[in-house]
Every structure is written in C-alpha cells, then in structure tokens.
Amino acid sequence: MLARVTTFAIEGVEPRTVLVEVDVRPGLPAFTIVGLGDTAVRESRERIRAAVLNSGLEFPQRRITANLAPASMRKAGPGFDLAMALALLAASGQLDGRALARAAVFGELALSGELRGAPGALAVAEGAARERVARLIVPADRVREAGLVEGLQVIGVRSLGEAAAAVTAPDDALPPTPPPPARRRTGASPDLADVRGQPLALLALQIAAAGAHNLLLEGAPGTGKTMLARRMPSILPPLTRAEAIEVTRIQSIGGTYRDGLAEQRPFRAPHHTISAAGLVGGGSPPRPGEATLAHRGVLFMDELSEFSRATLEALRQPLEDGRVTIVRGQHALVFPTRFMLVAATNPCPCGYAGLDGRCSCAPADLRRHQRRLSGPLLDRLDLLVNVERPTEAELRAPAVIDSAAAQARVAGARERQRHRLRESDARCNGELDAAGVRRFVTLEPAAARTLGDAYDAGVLSARGRQRVLRVAQTLADLDGRDRVGLDDLLTALSLRQRSVAGERVAA
Amino acid sequence: MSACTACLRRTWLLSALAGHLETERARIGELLRLEDARLIAAVGGARRPQLEAAHERFGEPQAELARARIDASAMEAICRCQRGYPESLRDLAAPPAVLHIGGAMRSADLMDRPHVALVGARGASAYGTAVAHSLGAALAASGVTVISGMAPGIDGESHLGALSAHGLTVAVMPGGADRPYPASAAPLHRQLARAGALVSELPPGTAVRRWMFAARNRVIAALAEVTVVIEASERSGSLLTAGLCAELGRRLAAVPGPVTSRLSQGPNRLILEGAALVRGAADVLDLLYGVGQRPAPADGRPALSAVQQQLLDAVAGGLDSAAALCARGIGGSRCLAELAALELGGRIRRAAGGRLVVIP
Structure with a gap:
C-alpha cells in the first residue's frame, strides 16, 4: 500500500x-x-x-x-x-x-x-x-x-x-492555533543618547541611515567607531512585518532564533579573521553567512583592511545585488543579503597616520594598507567620515541627539525618497545606479556649476561623482527639499573618499 | 644627432661595472672622476681582463646598437661632446657622458628655462607634501622647470604640483629612465612620460643600484640653479644633494618647519648654516631673478568668507580634522560644506587619516 x-x-x-x-x-x-x-x-x-x-x-x-x-x-x-x-x-x-x-x-x-x-x-x-x-x-x-x-x-x-x-x-x-507571540522585546538596545560629542559622526550616521548609504568610519584606535556603528540599527526605520518575517526566518534557519518576531534590525559584527564562506555563506550543506544574517540590518566590519582579500572580494555580489548565489554541484542556492555595510578602519596600520612623528608605519605598510582598502569595495562606500575621540568637555556635556529623534528624521527623509523613487526599482538614494542618479537627482544651478568645476579639476572620478550626488540628494531629503543645493553638494564632497596617493582621481 | 661612440662607451662601461661600483659605493664620487681604463683598473677586480677586452672591442657597431636601443625606448641621447648638452652639468668634476631624455620634453626644452630642484624625504609629513605640491605648482606656473627625483613624498608631490599647473617638470632617475623607481611610482612615471621629462645618466633598462642615487643627486644639484630642501631628517640623502650644491656654487634654500618635527631638522639646520629661507614661490623667484624682479603668479584662489577664514585659522592652529572642527563652533553640516569649499578653492587639502593641511 x-x-x-x-x-x-x-x-x-x-x-x-x-x-x-x-x-x-x-x-x-x-x-x-x-x-x-x-x-x-x-x-x-x-x-x-x-x-x-x-x-x-x-x-x-x-x-x-x-x-x-x-x-x-x-x-x-x-x-x-x-x-x-x-x-x-x-x-x-x-x-x-x-x-x-x-x-x-x-x-x-x-x-x-x-x-x-x-x-x-x-x-x-x-x-x-x-x-x-x-x-x-x-x-x-x-x-x-x-x-x-x-x-x-x-x-x-x-x-x-x-x-x-x-x-x-x-x-x-484540535487546540486552537496559539496566538502569535507579542513582538519581541529585547530590552534596551544601544541608543545614540549614549554618545557624547562626535557631532560629525552622528551627522554621517543619520545621512547613511536616511539614504541607505554604506559608511566607512576612519579613526585612530579607541575613538568610538564600534560604539557608533552598534547604534546604527536603532535609527534605521522599524522593520515592516514582511521584513520582520524575512529576518526571523533567517534567524530560525541560522539557529539564532529566540522567541517571537524580530523587532530590531539585526547587527552582525564578524571578526576580521572570518573566511569568505563564513561571510557570504557556504559549507555543505550551504548555510547562511554573516551577510545573510545581517539581511535588512547592519553588517559591521571593524578593521576593514585586516579582512583577507578573498573575503572582501566575496562581498561584491552581495553588496551589488542584495543576494548571493552559492553553487554546489548540480544546484544553486540564493541567500538574501540586503544589508547596510558599516566599515571601520584605522587610517594606517599603527593608527596615527598624519600625526607627525607619531605614525610608525613604513611607507610600504601604508601602501599595503591603502591597497587593501581600494578596489571595488570602496565603490560601494558612499560616505567616509573621520572619527576622533571626544574632548573632556564633550564627555561632560549632554548627548547631542537620541535615537528616537534621529529615527524620526530618517523616516521623514525615507518617505520623501519613497515618493520620488516610486517609479524605479530603488527605494533609497543609496540604491540608485548611474541611470537612476541622472533621472532622479536634480541640482540647483550653483550646485551643478560647482560639481562641474570639481569634476573638471580632477577632484572627482566618474564613480566618485555619482557617490557624491547620491549623498547630496540624501542631504536635501533630510532637509525636506527635493533639489540639491550648493550646501548639500559641498557637504557631500566633504564626506567623500580621499584620493589614494599617486592616483589623483580616486575619490 | 645622437651621442658619440666614446661617450656611449663610457655609459656602457658604467652599466657593465654597476655591480662592481656597488661594492665601492662609499667613494663613488671619486670613482666617477676616473677615466675608463683607470676605472676598470680600480674596480674591475678578477674580471679586469675581460672588461678591458670588451672596452677595446666597443666600436661603431656597438655604439649603433646602443643608439638603436635608445631610439626603441623613444628617448633622446645627448653627450657631453655635443652643443646641446646642458652647460650647467660641465661644472661637475665628472659630468655624465650621456644624458638619456625620455618623455614629452626634448633636450632643447630642458635648456632654455631656469631650473629649480625641489628635494626632500620620502616619508614626508602632510605639511611637507602640501608645501611641495604648492611650490611645484607655483614655480611651474611662473615658467620655472621643476626638477626632482620621482620618489614618493616630497619628490613626487613636487612633480605632481608642476604637472597640475601644466608646467615643465623633470625627473632625474637613478637607473634607466624607462623604469619607474620605486615600482609604486608607475602612475607618476606615466604622467611624466606624457607631460614632463625623464632623464638619466644610464641607458634604458638599467636596474637601480644604490650607488646610482648618489650619482643621480649630483646631476640634480648641477642642473638646478636653486635647490630647495623641503623636508629631510638629519640623515637624509637630500642633505647630500644640498652639500653638492654648495660645492658647485649653486644657491641652496630650505623650507623651515616645526623644531619638534624630525623631518624639519634637516632644512632648519641648513637655514641656520646659511641656506636661504623659503616661505613660498616668491622667495624662490627672488633667488632666481633678484628680489622683486619677477613676482609670483597672482593667487588665483577665490576670496575667503569670514567663516572660511575662521576655519582656515582653526586648521592652521591645530584643529586639523573635520571631526575636531565640527565639534567646536560651527555646526556639523555647515562646517563640512565650508571645508569642501576651502578644499575646492585650493586652500586646504585632506591628507592621510583625514588630517586637514593648509596649502600655503
């Protein structure tokens, strides 16, 4: 039978x-x-x-x-x-x-x-x-x-x-289906109110959250880069129900499920010794990697230049496509990887580059450090922000902003983007490709002039120009305007990547 | 017109003896003064008979071969027996037999303008690189040919400054002029090949050895009317170049720096010992043409607003990062916008670690 x-x-x-x-x-x-x-x-x-x-x-x-x-x-x-x-x-x-x-x-x-x-x-x-x-x-x-x-x-x-x-x-x-558990309460998650000083980094965090831009924090050891990154999930918009199901499902498969639907956006901070398979998924049978566990949340890569070349290369597809395909024998598996990348790095191997006499790195070490940080990954990092330790006065002063206030600003900017980008695949400025930037980013004449001058002077590369425009648009959105003004553009230029020594146009 | 056979033979001999000279590099200046036969006798060692035979055999066919190689590398060779050879080099006890010139400039371009050498440390500070860049740019804009050695740091920034002003710049290379040295200077080497000149005493393809740096430094010192040392620690090779300048009777100048900076020890001491003090291109032009004879090109940079002046003063006063500036006084986004305006206006530049440096 x-x-x-x-x-x-x-x-x-x-x-x-x-x-x-x-x-x-x-x-x-x-x-x-x-x-x-x-x-x-x-x-x-x-x-x-x-x-x-x-x-x-x-x-x-x-x-x-x-x-x-x-x-x-x-x-x-x-x-x-x-x-x-x-x-x-x-x-x-x-x-x-x-x-x-x-x-x-x-x-x-x-x-x-x-x-x-x-x-x-x-x-x-x-x-x-x-x-x-x-x-x-x-x-x-x-x-x-x-x-x-x-x-x-x-x-x-x-x-x-x-x-x-x-x-x-x-x-x-039959017993009735039990009611779904209340939304998970994970207790107090880290809040921006814990941060003292750091007005520049706080601004950059809000810009990154508002436009879904990937962010690179640069600063000497002990300046609070990790502390800032941990607070990124708290200012991102709350998970929608569909997103919460996606996140919970991944947690359930990845074995990090607790009880109830995920409430917080995930925050994953893999150590820099992680393998490529550990980061993007792999093994047999293939298991989700950190990039997938950070889906709809934040992937924090501290000491970016210490990750192996292969690991950084492996991040390309996940960053560009929002998913990663792993082929095993006869079949291919697809893991979702739509995360925000927050990376942190020391300015040089010893951490004190630029401080005359304090930096003990050999020129060869500096070049190796910069080479690690160049290449395709940097193309996806729209924002570079310099982090310094707060002064004694700042440590005693009250917090600059708390997460709730920042989240409200971010939500406003996101709403404005959703409305403007409703006819495109992108949901945020950070997801705009070259065609999207041409179509959806409009500049006021003064901004357009300055951008043209900067580009002609070799301050910007073609890709760098796009990154600056995406960030400038987010700045306008945060300010409640659709058109990019001169100040938005200049601010975005200040947050662009630095050119690498020897190649003038890398930003 | 190309180099004569005797001079090409001399150049061939130097590259054939490259390894021998390396072991004797402590007295390289003295050795280069020896004529061919005595040089072979001095350093030839066990290979002396073969070298003497090969030297004897080096005739017109070998010279033709050398000329063909120079042509194949798209270079020009000019020897000390010819009219176009830079007269300034004849001041040397041992002028280079042949000057190999690659890149966009030709020997005639090299001669008809004043030359200033900008030299200094490889591991330069942000201050040093900013000064090198702006001096290179301003001097080149005033019609001066900027000479340096293509190394990273001061040398590279001087070239880049001159290139950014669309001026003339010459890299005097230790080994073959077709070989970027160090390898990391390949991008700059390409730029100089397009818009500057690459000069070497040794034939194309010659691998770099340590004695060649000293040999190269004497060429820089002799070619330039004025040599400016921008940053150099007490034991830097740039100070050797400075010493050669004094011997040759060339003007020596130096850019002062903080007494606490190891990299400014060299130039500060040179000033103490009588080198001219350089605060900007105008001081160098005064040395070249006489005081006030040739003003530096007008500062084409846009005027500063009050806020920008305040920021610039703060940067000069040590608040040298965006984070530090934003934390005081002017609010975040406003401060960033003004900093970008200052950067685009050529007032500041961003160095390693996000440090801001005032461009003089």
Missing part, C-alpha cells in the same frame, strides 16, 4: 516542498530510503523503527520503500523523520492515508517516539501556507514560531503518537 505526506526541505532560506511517499508490500523485510538524502536522512531508518515500536505501534516486517520527491533535489538533515514515520503508518494501515495527504508535517524523532524541533519551522510554515495544506503538524516547541505565519492551522505535538492522532482528529477537537 502507498501513502503520501507533504513536508519541506530548506534550500538556502527558502522552503521547498518535498513529497514523502512510502510503499509497503510483501517481501523480505527491508527499509530503503531513496531520493538523494544525506547521512542524516539514511539514519532516519533506525530512528523511525525505534520510535514506531516505542510508541506502541507496529513496524511492518515487510518490504518498505520511502521516496523523497523531487528525487533530483539533495535533502539534508533529520527534519524528514516525522513525515516518513507517519507515511509508514498510513501505508501499513495504521493511519488514515487520505487525511494524511491533506496535511504537512515537520520534525525530528527521538528513539522514544518523542519529537525534537528542527531548525527552520518558520520557513516550513511559510511553505505550508503557500501550498495551502489543511493543517501543519510541528513539534510543540516550534508551534509559536510556525504560528507567526497567518492563515494556517498549526498543531504542536509532543510525540509520534500525538502526531498520528492530530492527523485524523476532527477540526473541532
């Missing part, structure tokens, strides 16, 4: 529907699993056998074949246990096969027949909602996570026996 049930595999961060088919027929006792499973899937046989017997059910002494369709897709992990066990029960006549075919199930079995949670319940629930299954059965400790998806009946069960009962139970005998 044959039975089917729907479950889900997670490819990258996307749920993929997997149909589990189990066939039981007379023959020498055997249990075969086909359908490109990994070791964890093959070991399911032993878990299922023990779990069925320990649940007081019958394990048929016949020829059992389980197939995970589509057979061409690789499947990994123990999340298919429950689906195969229930389909086995249906195929051996211990469960109603028609009811099972209408449900979706997900979970890992313990030998005792109890269920264990497998990561990714939220993604599975999204898949189940997409497939319009009647009910989704998940381990009890994952029911609240799966319940975040609306319009789906989610049933949490503790064991294989309860799961079998939940498949056939009439609707009115």
